Amino acid sequence: MQGVRKNNYTKSLAILVIVIVLFFLPQYGSDYAISIGVLIFLYISLGQMWNLLGGYSGLVSLGQQIFVGIGGYTAALVTEVWHQSIAVSLVVAAGVSLVFAFIISFPIFKMRGVYFTIGTWIVSEALLVFFRNWKFVNYDAGYNITIAYRIPMSQIYHGALVIGIGSVVLVYLILRSRMGLALMSMRDNEGAAEVRGVRLYRTKLYCFVISSVYTAITGVVLYLNIAYIKPGAAFGIDWTVCMVFIVVIGGLGTIEGPIIGAVVYVILRQYLYSFPGISMVILGAVAVAIILLMPKGIMGAIHKKFGVEVFSVRRRIDERLEDGS
Amino acid sequence: MRSLFSVQELAIAFGSNQVLTSVNFDLGEGEVLGVIGPNGAGKTVLLNIITGILKPDKGRMVFLDQDIVGVSTVDRARRGIGRTFQIPRSFENMTSYENTLVGGVFGDAQTEKAAGRKACEILDTIGLCDKKLEFAGKLSLLDRKRLEIGIALAGNPKMLLLDEAAGGLTESEVSEILEIVRRIKASGISIIWIEHVLQTMLHGTDRVLLLADGRDMICGLPEEVMASREVEDVYLGTGGKRRKRVAE
Numbered sequence: 001m002q003g004v005r006k007n008n009y010t011k012s013l014a015i016l017v018i019v020i021v022l023f024f025l026p027q028y029g030s031d032y033a034i035s036i037g038v039l040i041f042l043y044i045s046l047g048q049m050w051n052l053l054g055g056y057s058g059l060v061s062l063g064q065q066i067f068v069g070i071g072g073y074t075a076a077l078v079t080e081v082w083h084q085s086i087a088v089s090l091v092v093a094a095g096v097s098l099v100f101a102f103i104i105s106f107p108i109f110k111m112r113g114v115y116f117t118i119g120t121w122i123v124s125e126a127l128l129v130f131f132r133n134w135k136f137v138n139y140d141a142g143y144n145i146t147i148a149y150r151i152p153m154s155q156i157y158h159g160a161l162v163i164g165i166g167s168v169v170l171v172y173l174i175l176r177s178r179m180g181l182a183l184m185s186m187r188d189n190e191g192a193a194e195v196r197g198v199r200l201y202r203t204k205l206y207c208f209v210i211s212s213v214y215t216a217i218t219g220v221v222l223y224l225n226i227a228y229i230k231p232g233a234a235f236g237i238d239w240t241v242c243m244v245f246i247v248v249i250g251g252l253g254t255i256e257g258p259i260i261g262a263v264v265y266v267i268l269r270q271y272l273y274s275f276p277g278i279s280m281v282i283l284g285a286v287a288v289a290i291i292l293l294m295p296k297g298i299m300g301a302i303h304k305k306f307g308v309e310v311f312s313v314r315r316r317i318d319e320r321l322e323d324g325s
Numbered sequence: 326m327r328s329l330f331s332v333q334e335l336a337i338a339f340g341s342n343q344v345l346t347s348v349n350f351d352l353g354e355g356e357v358l359g360v361i362g363p364n365g366a367g368k369t370v371l372l373n374i375i376t377g378i379l380k381p382d383k384g385r386m387v388f389l390d391q392d393i394v395g396v397s398t399v400d401r402a403r404r405g406i407g408r409t410f411q412i413p414r415s416f417e418n419m420t421s422y423e424n425t426l427v428g429g430v431f432g433d434a435q436t437e438k439a440a441g442r443k444a445c446e447i448l449d450t451i452g453l454c455d456k457k458l459e460f461a462g463k464l465s466l467l468d469r470k471r472l473e474i475g476i477a478l479a480g481n482p483k484m485l486l487l488d489e490a491a492g493g494l495t496e497s498e499v500s501e502i503l504e505i506v507r508r509i510k511a512s513g514i515s516i517i518w519i520e521h522v523l524q525t526m527l528h529g530t531d532r533v534l535l536l537a538d539g540r541d542m543i544c545g546l547p548e549e550v551m552a553s554r555e556v557e558d559v560y561l562g563t564g565g566k567r568r569k570r571v572a573e
Contacts, residue, residue: 178430178437185416185427192414195376196476197402197431253418315423317457318441 011310022161026154034157038225039266041164043246045218047258048167049211050243052174055253056183057207058190060113062240063120066104066127067212069234070097071219073131076143076229086147090220097216101209109201109208121237128235142230145223159221167214168311171255174210175313179203184313187253245283249290251297255311260298326353329515330484335384336539337367337374344370346539348384352484357506357516359530359547361523363559366536368519369411372486375517376408377401388484402432407482409473411489411519417462421453421472424461425479432480444479451475451505467498474505478514485509487518491525503529527551535559 026034046068053059071093078089108119132140148156174180182203185193194200223229242265250261268286272279294301302308328351335348344367352358362368373379375386377398386393393401407428415424425447429440448454451471456464461472470490477485487506491499499522506529510516520526526533526547533550535542543555550556 181423181427181430181437184419184423185431188416188418189414191378192410192416193427193431194398195378195402195408196428197399197434197480198427199399199431314420315426315437315441317422317445318438 015310019165023158026157031153034153035225036266036270038153038157038160040262041160042218042222042225043242043262043266044164044259045167046215046239046243047246047250047262048171048255049215049218050240051247051252051254051258052171052183052207052211054244055247055257056175056187057204058186059204059208060117061120061208062117062237062244063122063124064211064215064243065235065237065239066120066124067097067101067215068219068222068239069124069127069131069231070100071216072223072226072229072234073137073143074216075220075223076145077137079145079147080143086151086220086224090217093216093220094213097213098209101212105205105208109205124235124237124240128231131231131235137231140231142228142234145227145229148224148227151224156221156225160225163218163221167218168255168259170210170214172311172313175255179206180313181315183207245287247297249287249297251299251303254297254299254303255313256302256309257297257299264298326356328352329354329356329389330517331385331387332375333385333387335371335374335381335386337370337379337381343539345374345381348536348539348541350534350541350544352515352517355510355513355515356532357510357518357530359526359533360517360519360536361521361526361533361550361556362536367539368536369488371536372408372488372517372519375401375486376406399431402480403434405481405483406486407432407477407480407484408486409470409477409488409490411492413466413469413473415461415464415469415472415476418460420458420460421448421464421468421475422457424472425475428476428479429481432477432482440479444475447475447478450478450508452501467494467501470494470502471505474509478509482514484515484517487516487520489520490518491520491522499525523551 022037025037029037050061050064053061053064074093074096075086075089078084078092079086104123108116108123111119131137137143175183182193182198185196185198186200186203190200246258246261246265248261249264250259251257268283272282275282290298296304330352332348332350335345336343337345348371350358360368360371370379374381377396381394384394388404388406393404396404416427419427422444425444426437426440429435429443430437433440435443445457448457451474453468453471453475456468461469464472474487474490490506491502494502503525506516506518518530530547532544533547534544535550535553535555537559542559543550543553
């Protein structure tokens, strides 16, 4: 037990050092390193939220771009049309996405498996068409998010860092909670979990709403970084494709997976800019290769080989109970 | 003996296949009822109906004086109906301790702390104390069967449904399962036990019910039922020959 405690202490210290190093990156890192950092943190967040759905709840959604779009458009409208602060746009994005996720959950939760997947995609496509024809959001022309030009890059970096770390902490806390126990049992066997008293619908709904709200908040910072929004990009399936890629190559159903996946994805994308015509083909080939060689993703392979688990959500037995038993 | 659970006129069909036509039985408090029958008789279907996985076409099921036909699977579990599966459905990527915790937290609506305390006792009862931190997916078949019972027990059931708990086990392993069932019975929990290993029915049950042709053919003391003409007919297929002899 003392060994476990010492190990936890070492892990916590290492994580703290990494966070401190990352926090001060804008003071010693190049602009390029900072922009890469922003992307990695935001993709970690997107990956964690998709993993909460696909990796734990069994809800394989191809429509999470809905919430990236809602976040982005909220940032644009709140700052450009209503001239409010970014803080207000974060609150509005959370509120709008919460309501929207709750509303669409009624029809799409009636669908199961692949129908749910297709259902979420259809909703996002419908929203894309709606935004392209909506005068209030400037049709297909979109918006320049001019406030983004006035924010120093270091502020966007720190915002992204908070979002990225926040997503990891949020998923960790969820998995350590009662809901996490339900999610892990559902991940392993949904039918058996229900027979043992786990409320599937409620747990999935909470997960969907939490994931959607946090994805929208991430969308706000993402579009502050991009500084320009239009429907095709905001509600494009590319967002979800990258979330799936990150989670699958990193390790489905693990907290570490999306972190590893996001780092690999962002670095790979930077490298693949040199091959514009075939970049997606290479990305797909990498995904297929990793799935074939490491079916549980990079983290799954690391865990299998070295038994490493950075964010352990295992339930430990109370020492006093162990002594008594 | 006070009745804990009763089934009346239960029927279910899948398309044109009438699996259960009319099933009736009672289960007393603290009683172990064995259910036997040939393959395809609808034994597992019966358990699936009792747990709410399947909805019957007609019939009543009264548990603790309340009709539970319209009650959801989750609420049945929380009212005290626990079950195991023929092919163990423990949570493979969770430890034995965590598996048992799921039963306590969700089946018995306990806090994790309270469920944890009880989980240790249960793992001790089912003989998995030394494997409490092992992943369920890595356990042997006997241990997974034990764990199934443990998860169900953690939900504090008043009635436990065992679906072939001894299936696929060796003779000595079957004895271990029998011992666990005896301990559960001693704690006052009623049990409906489906089994193909007929010897377990003789030694581990108070009454045995024969399910065949979609209905309850005979129900009584294990020795009587095992020696009955109905069991002989169903298992050895001698019904036709006997009728022919009588006719001659």
